[in-house]
């Protein structure tokens with residue numbers, strides 16, 4: 001199947017090439033040229049893994065043996081074989097995406113991406129290894145490390161801001177086993193680490209610095225279609241659960257509320273809809289960094305604002321990369337328009353979409369945000385009212401979902417996507433439900449569990465005892481040299 005760049009001036013590639021390349025040469029993101037035939041009803045009769053096989057086999061048909069890849073990616077890695085369970089909580093259904101190996105929703109995609117990447121690379125006859133470079137503010141780093149550890153033909157190097165991630169997140173990364181993994185703390189903040197990674201990609205873009213090196217660089221970010229596509233599956237899985245419980249029959253529309261950062265998760269929901277899943281509204285939930293709320297309501301995207309540090313840090317973001325794919329799809333694949341808007345974002349820091357495009361966005365999407373106070377109130381209310389413990393990101397989603405129902409009177413079934421275990425953010429959760437937050441994060445985890453009776457996920461409870469394997473701290477100026485020389 002052919003994939004085209006959202007900005008129109010890169011060569012057309014097949015699905016395997018799109019996965020290997022990640023980003024198109026013109027700076028755009030790859031999107032399929034035409035919608036494939038897809039039997040959504042047949043998909044809904046399947047197990048979660050079989051759904052993934054059908055969806056990924058359809059969208060990435062140039063990667064052979066998808067069934068084996070899906071089995072390898074997921075078997076035995078999640079708490080249950082259904083991978084992403086749903087729970088009825090009050091009037092809503094919570095879709096738990098955090099039951100994977102690192103307790104982050106990113107596991108769903110990052111277990112699959114290494115399989116897709118190595119298989120795609122083999123079909124392309126590429127001989128060099130791929131070195132994945134990732135800057136992380138916390139969650140992506142560990143999920144990527146776990147996904148890529150000891151995968152043949154791939155290495156991974158993660159940079160995190162020294163002192164800028166939680167103690168649990170740091171412990172998760174620095175204890176990571178595997179012969180192909182490297183982790184460094186960078187003296188600086190997340191932007192420094194991210195800028196450092198972009199600088200490395202740019203410095204290596206013409207291939208000269210990598211001449212004679214046994215590897216090529218790639219990214220595990222959701223700009224890669226191989227990271228995005230696996231996220232479509234859980235929308236089908238949630239819909240199937242509602243059918244199985246007799247809450248809906250096939251064809252009834254379901255709304256999904258998605259705690260959003262880079263717009264990958266919610267875009268996967270839109271792709272599910274394009275594949276025939278009866279999706280009603282997709283509701284975009286943000287924290288105080290509400291650039292997407294403003295955009296969806298007004299049609300103007302304006303990044304010229306301060307970045308707030310919030311209690312839902314995985315959504316602290318001002319430029320949501322995957323929005324570009326939505327603009328492309330909703331404008332009738334108007335790559336010229338997308339290139340123009342993205343150019344404006346770079347030069348002016350803002351852009352406004354044409355009226356028709358704004359209307360198309362409003363038809364499928366709705367948006368709102370929750371500040372830290374509302375987020376904490378929601379965690380407490382959901383716990384007190386329903387006995388359900390949720391993390392701050394999920395609470396943002398819950399708050400916005402309630403607002404949506406109150407403001408629109410739309411009572412179609414609502415699925416709230418839950419993107420992290422509450423134990424990844426023990427301090428914020430404890431303080432919201434009125435617990436004592438003294439001690440370190442490991443003390444807080446124990447106290448949270450004692451207070452609520454909710455079990456600590458095994459991958460987090462054992463962390464404190466594991467040996468630290470990656471204790472390097474480097475200056476941001478040394479990131480490039482570290483990547484080039486130390487392999």
Ligand SMILES: *Cc1c(COP(=O)(O)O)cnc(C)c1O
Nearest residue numbers: 260261262263264265314419420
């Ligand atoms: C990454 C992340 C998000 C945001 O997902 P996007 O696909 O970037 O929109 C939300 N919550 C958590 C916990 C995350 O790790």
